[in-house]
Amino acid sequence: MLENIWPNLANQPAWLQQTLDFLVAGGIAVAIAFVVHWLAFRLLSALAKASESESDNILLQRLGRPTLWGLIALALVLVAREQPALDKTWDKVAGFVMPALIGWIVIAIVHALVEAMKLRSDITVANNLEARRRRTRLAMFSRIASFIIVFVTVGLMLLSIPGVRDIGVTLVASAGLAGLAVGAAAQPALKSLIGGVQLAITEPINIDDVVIIDGEWGRIEDIRTTYVVVKIWDERRLVVPTSKFLEDVFENWTKQTAQLLGTVFLYLDPATRMGPVRAEFERQVRAHEGWDGRVQKLQVTDTTPEALEVRLTMSAQDAGTLFGLRCDIREGMSDWIAENLPGAIVRRRYLRVEEDDREQVAA
Known part of the structure; x- marks a missing residue:
């Protein structure tokens, strides 16, 4: 390719020519990806503004960056396939890049859907018990789904390393040892994950509930898989482990009604x-x-x-x-x-x- 543009480069080593070909073709492909992404999102933004729903705007805002990098990766894949030497290099890198991009896009879609559904749960009204319950379920679903997606994504990225893959096969072969090792290593994370699921199902607290815990009066501001943020009346934040709301006694003033x-x-x-x-x-x-x-x-x-x-x-x-x-x-x-x-x-x-x-x- 380059020898047609710059004849003086025809006498250079093959690896240098291939590298320069890839850089030039890659730069052109990345530029095309930017233009395609800009045109597509410009059109989608116009359609979203014409719509009365805010969900479209949220989805576009969340998917902007991950889809851009996904198009760039796709453009580089197409360029690398035209260069056999670089195609092998890309195959080694793709095991890290592609799972990360896919996981990023999936997380963006999940968060966009959760935020869009939160728009239908207005907690500023007087009788907001059902809206607060719905927001609590959505928040916990978002945390748990994000944890699972990240866990699977990291696992896929590690499996692209031959040494790690061999170790994984060896551990699977000895199922008892693998179970003990995984159980011991993942016990805190699994305990927090199970606690978050239990908190979402049993609903001892919801977003914006008024509680008294450890003698402090405040409102539930955020619920995560491992801890809960309580906004105290004087603007301080009390960070409480999730297990405390499942194992200890506390007061919930708005469990059934705010009255x-x-x-x-x-x-x-x-x-x-x-x-x-x-x-x-x-x-x-x-x-x-x-x-x-x-x-x-x-x-x-x-x-x-x-x-x-x-x-x-x-x-x-x-x-x-x-x-x-x-x-x-x-x-x-x-x-x-x-x-x-x-x-x-x-x-x-x-x-x-x-x-x-x-x-x-x-x-």
Whole structure:
């Protein structure tokens, strides 16, 4: 090829001519692959923009880079086949490159499908339990599928090495030893994988669940095969092993529904009449935008010689709203009692004993 372009190269060694032929032909093939990829994705992008669905855009965005490198590899394969010497070299490299590219494309397709399905699961609505469950299953499926694809891809790449292939055949021949070796080496990974599958099936937690674990209040932000990320109320992240949600006790405030009951405790003087306090509490709760209209109740739950323990119970649609409702009611009732019933504030009483009374007691 090159001797037709540059006659002076005709006298060069054969290997040099073959290398230069491959470089020139390879460069042309790669350029063609870039142009074909650009034209194809330009057309597909136009069609995706015309569509109302966002799934097309996600799929194109995910497949852009892996398909480009796949076309480049395909172009180099076609060029190498025209050069017998380089074809042998490519056969050795293809065992690494092709499984990696195929695995990359498969992972991109899986992630694109998962993201497209997540668009149908809106967790910003009030009743989002089913959407959170669906997102949790999709997240776990994505993690497990990615792990399996990477595992198989790496296995195929290693099998392209003759020495590794021979070792694998030897181990397969001694099945008992191979089982022990593989089981011992893969025990942590398999345990995490099985734990992730169990977490997805049993669903003790879902994405955006409100939980209390190790005394910390937060929301489930991400679920992976080996750990769970809990976003705490002060913006910190608590990284918890998956096994902890399967083996230990924790609180899930949104397991069945996001609606919750909350309490506020007041400590009032034993002589306080509950009628005015109950009326004011009901008025403040009804006027608050965070109350969902389900529960409002005032009860005297305990008495001591110095105070009455009064529990104010109220309900809200979710944990965040309930927290704000409790804080506002606590502040509002405290201000109202201080202004309208100052006698209800807890105080310590002392009995003054006169001198004559002391003498009578002593007698």
